Amino acid sequence: MVESFEFGRGKVQLADDGAVAQVLHPDGRRVLLDDGVDGAVHDSLHAWGKGFVATDRGAHRFDAPAFTRWRSSGIDLMYQFGDLELRAGRRFGERWTETYELRNTGSDPVEVGSLAISTPYRDVYTSSRESLTGAVHAHVWTGGADAWVWAVPMDGSGPGLGLQLTEGELWAYSVESREPGTSSNIRGHIYLHVTDHARVPGAMGGQPAITLAPGASYRWTWQLAWCDDLPAFHADRAPLVGADRLAVEVGETIQLHDGREITSSEPGLQYVEAPDGRSRIAVLFHEPLRTIAERRARFVLDRQRRPELPDSRKYAFVPYDNESGLTVLSSAWRDWNDARERVGMALLLQEVRDRGWGDRAELDEALTGYEQFVREHLLDEHGTIQDDSVHQNAVRLYNFPWFARFLIGQGDRAGATRILNRYYELGGDHFLAFDLGPLLSELGLHEHLVRHATTFIGYGDELPPHEVNYEQSMVAPLLELLVSAYRVAPDQIDGAELTRRLPWLTAFAADQPDVRLRHVPVRHWDGYWFGRLRLWGDVFPHYWSALSAVVYAAWPRELVTPDEAAWLDRAEDAILRANLVSFAADGSATCAFVYPSCVNGQPAHIADPLANDQDWALVYALRALTSEEPA
Incomplete structure (x- = not known):
């Protein structure tokens, strides 16, 4: 049995056990994971409103209620486990209100170490079209009494579903159901926590332990509503603490909304x-x-090369384990190899050298050696870039523009052109590698640029799947390509095609008051692929968030209003500064900060010990600095 309740412009469907089975958006899309469509990962055990509690007297999951009372406007439920009783009430109308109250019915105090409710937002990448028309991005903030969630359709259209806490506090969120079988195309089940102290006491600034005396209870309430956009959602909120800027240089001042200043x-x-x-x-x-x-x-x-090798591979840049002090051998794990994204380290050295920073002779020697490695082990006479120095028959199109950019930095424009021509010979018209628009413009390869852009305009919202079915690092390079083509051929590329797609990109992020999160797009798999801990789950910030910053900076200002242009400037700055958190004072770095308190029960909110591919964040920050300097 499913009972349906009107909820503003949408509907909420409750299962016969009183849990929320589905939320129907006004445009018809499902806001939550669905047993039928998403059955590979979702079932009723993870339904909205179910969850778990861990105490010093034992841990329990709650599912079947001991008591149910249906009402014309909602439902009341009671769950019992040990000496604890959880009451939940749901009321529907123009707004949807949920109240939970956990009570100690025993004769002794109980310390609650973790308390979580499942909120299984349909944050999935089945395909680009299905994502854009049938899924949502869930942007979560669990900063105590100011906690909120913004679930926005992936095409950026309104309305979005806003959840704001009105009573109590939420201090963490965790993720379950992330497995190799579902890979990178599903975010998992999101659990909102009153606390996760028992598992990760230091996460997110510290998790409180809640002690319930006999007869005492803890109560929290959240309210949901459809809002046309994120500013409309925030219009009803009055945060207890906030700031417009979340990242500044040491010695500078951050002004808080309550008048306080911090430095x-x-x-x-x-x-x-x-x-x-x-x-x-x-x-x-x-x-x-x-x-x-x-x-x-x-x-x-000093640390991310392999001087023990006898040939030019000793000049290649490789991952480094900050805990063991050893470089990492990739074997069959391609995301740890001596090519691919690791070329970002070479590009960083070029940026440092070209600014007159560092030791010029040492940088020149290192880059000359790396160029020798590229020519001897990665680049063939046709312009093909091999996947690494071992796997000589594997072609990955992402690699081509990165190494073209490196050769330009070494003064070999002809070699860079040959690589890009080869990229298109191998099917690049149907693939969204990074940095293509600026590269093709710089090298005068306008025919490739306009043809490629026109091809993807023709795809509409049905983009070819890449290594992930749909992701921010498909949309950002798409827009980067379209912006470059629009600039060189405005008579062939309609600005309206850019405008229609910009919300696809902005929808990947929100404005949570945490520097790791604000304007930083969701990405939730690189801790597994690139890190040593092999943790799935949200990575904030991820260096490819800088691709969004590049698009925002390059966006034609004639296509936006002055207020929209100012927003693009703020978002660009926030993203580039956020990524600086990945670099330590001793020069070490982390490839992934896995943000949730736990993933699949494994404690997280942790920086992976591997320095791998994160240097792209510095490359893009330095490029942005160059563009801001006077001519």
Whole structure:
């Protein structure tokens, strides 16, 4: 049995056990994972409103209620486990309100270490069209009493579904159901936590332990509503603490909305609490970009090569384990090999060298050696880029523009052109590699550029799947390509085609008051593919978020209003600064910060110990700095 309730412009469907089975968006899409469509990962055990509690007296999951009372406007439920009783009430109308109350019915105090409710948003990448027309991005903020979730259709259209906490506090979120079988195309089941102290006490600025005396209870309420856009959702909110800027250089000042000012002479992430301690935000004080880049270059030169090798492979840049102090051997795991994304380290050294920073002779020697490695082990006479120095028969189109960019930096424009021509011979018209628009423009390859852009305009919302079926790092390079083509051939590329697709990109992020999250697009698999811990789950920030910053900076201002242009500028700056959190004062770095408190029950909110491919974030930050400098 499914009972349906009107909820504003949409509907909520409840299963016979009172759990929320589905939320229907006004446009017809399903907002939650569905037993039938998403059965490979979702079932009723993870339905909205079910969850778990861990205490010093034992742990329990709650599913079948001990008591149910249906009402014309909703339902009341009661779950019992041990000496605990959880009551849940759902009421529907123009708004949807849920209240939960956990009570200690025993005679002894109970310490609650983790308490979570499943909210299985349909954040999936089945295909680009299905994602854009049938799924949502769930943007989560669990900063205490100011907690909220914004679930927005992936095409950026309205309305979105906003959840805001109106009573109590939420301090964490975790993710379950991330497995190799579902790979990178599903975000998993999102659980909202009153606390996750028992599993990760230090996560997200610290998780409280909640002690319930005999007869005492803890109560929290959230309210959901359809809102036309994110500003409309925030219009009803009054955060206890907030700031417009979340990242500045050391010594600079961050102005809080309540009038307080904070500053720091030391770099690092800081949590700032509301005066009553019921809410917090996260800000970053970072060192000057030159300091970060030079230290990182020094670290790469000293530790991320393999001098023990007898040939030019000793000049290649490879991953490094910050805990063991060893470089990493890739074997069959291609995301740890000596090519692919690791070319970002070479590009970083070029950026440092070309600015006159660092030791010019040492940088030249390192880059000359790396160029020798590329020519001897990766690049053939046709312009094909091999996947690494071992796998000589594997072609990955992503690699081509990266190495073309490297050759340009070494003064070989002809070699770069040959690589890009080969890219298109191998089917590049139907693939969205990164940096293509700027490269093709710089090399005067306008025929490739316009043809490629026209091909993807023709695809509409049915983009060819890449290594993931749909993702921010497909949409950002698509828009980067279209912007470049629009600039060189405005008579052939309609600006309306750009405008229609920009919301696809902006929908990947929201404006949570944590420097790792604000304007940073969702990406939730690179801890597994690129890290040593092999953790799935949200990575915030991920360096490819910089691709969004590139698009925002390059966006033709004649296609947006002044207010929209100002938003693009703020978002670009926020993304590039957020990524600086990945670089430590000693020059070490992390390839992935897995943000949820736990993933599949494994404690997270942790920086992976592997330095791998994160240097692209510095490359893009330095390029942006170049574009801002006076001519």
